[in-house]
Amino acid sequence: MRATVMYGAGDVRLEDVPDARLVEPTDAVVRVTSAAICGSDLWPYKSMEPSETGRRMGHEFIGVVEAAGEDVRTLEDGDLVVTPFLWSDGTCVFCREGLHTSCLHGGRYGDEGVDGGQGEAVRVPQADGTLVVLPVDEDDALMPSLLTLSDVMATGHHAALAARVGPGKTVAVVGDGAVGLCGVIAARRLGAERIFILGRHEARTALAQEFGATDVVSERGEEAVERVRELTGGLGVHSVLECVGYEESTRTAFGIVRAGGAVGRVGIPQYEALPMVAETFFANVTIAGGPAPARAYIEELLPDVLEGRIEPGRVFDRTGPLDEVPEGYRAMDSREALKVLVTP
């Protein structure tokens, strides 16, 4: 079968690889019908050391179950399923608490022996605990929005929960990527009264406004902090969704959060230590977040997608076959494309 392999920074290839197949009795093999390139795929795209064996890529996909191991109880051949971006057993102490990202027997797509989602098929370990059956057909118009439940919409929701968004709150979203835009949707969905989007890519901030952002702040760094402070009577915002992961964006988040407020961080940290220790301490700022337990959120968010109340699929602005995956990476890395949907 064909699948995406990254061999180093900027070096993404479509290759023939061994067919996905059942290995453990808890596995399922899923034929991929829709997949996505993730903003987090761009970190290795920028910095990966050259590798002879390469790394299989992709952790957001929807597909059809083609085979299920003998211990799999909840899935049948032909089921259309969406996966969270990590696989998990669904039964360990952390899964039972809804923190599937810390599953004691879980792992990542693309790790040794496990396929990536940007390919024709995937062996999904712990299939019962991982996959969620979708009550639609694979050509349903909702497919882009359903695909965001794999990661970006779940991650935006996680950022909003970690930042304690709620009715009447003033919220800021740092970052106008797909996660930031889904963060706007999540903040609106949870009842935020005012939502600042911090970003300077006009098409994206315009989409953020359609999703519910009330104010666009195009300044950066200290100027962004001053602007948000000015717009909030000097107080700052109750909730900040940090959807980038750089030290500078984290400083911005800490600079605009109100005393007693919370920063939900979901951008994978590209720095060594959290800055502004004294500022966040004396203002009693809560810092929360991390990788989103998407598996826990899919069932919560699914009805809103199915009934059209949220349309996170609008973050996809380009669709193409597997062959175009390398071009998709290039376009997303250069910010020409917001998010790329792949149809193997």
Next chain:
Amino acid sequence: MRATVMYGAGDVRLEDVPDARLVEPTDAVVRVTSAAICGSDLWPYKSMEPSETGRRMGHEFIGVVEAAGEDVRTLEDGDLVVTPFLWSDGTCVFCREGLHTSCLHGGRYGDEGVDGGQGEAVRVPQADGTLVVLPVDEDDALMPSLLTLSDVMATGHHAALAARVGPGKTVAVVGDGAVGLCGVIAARRLGAERIFILGRHEARTALAQEFGATDVVSERGEEAVERVRELTGGLGVHSVLECVGYEESTRTAFGIVRAGGAVGRVGIPQYEALPMVAETFFANVTIAGGPAPARAYIEELLPDVLEGRIEPGRVFDRTGPLDEVPEGYRAMDSREALKVLVTP
């Protein structure tokens, strides 16, 4: 009147200073009947640059209202009152939210023009918003416990709330100082099932056990992390109360917290950046806390003190007159005394 002035590291003196007097119509003058030396007073005692004018010390006290400004509505001469360690107006947006430490019109004892608590009397700004009347006499046997509501018991409670302690939770308290011991009381009070105290001062860890700690961990650093992990089946604890403020103790806190758990930090940070960014991120650890809004907690904790359900006053192991304040600093700094009560 006589009051405590610090002139530099290790240089604390009792001096004659101008009498406390009303300045603003919202002030009260309080004759101090009990005061305390705080662990946080030891930070300048270790490091303060020499100063010619010095700094008035003390922010934990109980006393009798001797005069009240014409705008003061809730206090009368003769009232016995306890103060939180910061003064606050009680009416601003943050006070109304219970975050009196961020009061827009509040401040610190000992700052320019405001007396410190380690003296004969104090001008208390924003007296209505700050002081809480106590329904006992000044010679009541509960005085030590009531005095802890000024700071250490409120701070231990804040750490426990920030660390999301609750029924059935496993908790660790990093630090066996007065705040850590009050953190044990708070954790027990909030229903924690198992409470680790991390400390190596035997008299203090023994008191922690009387307060409700179930396990004493005397190891430090990496060994402490290993020990707590071992005692929790490798998972770590739900809630960590960081009651020290060093980078090393923060690393310990982050090392022993369970995935999805929370660290409540109340030790004033003696370092520049929060370590272990990736570890806390990928484990979805919440970092919360800061200075305790003691004013918000006094009314909540007061019934438990008055009815004897908690006895935080047991953290005082030395009592003396104002003259002995310098010796009190020395004894606390060398860890001979746990906490010193001063009776002006």
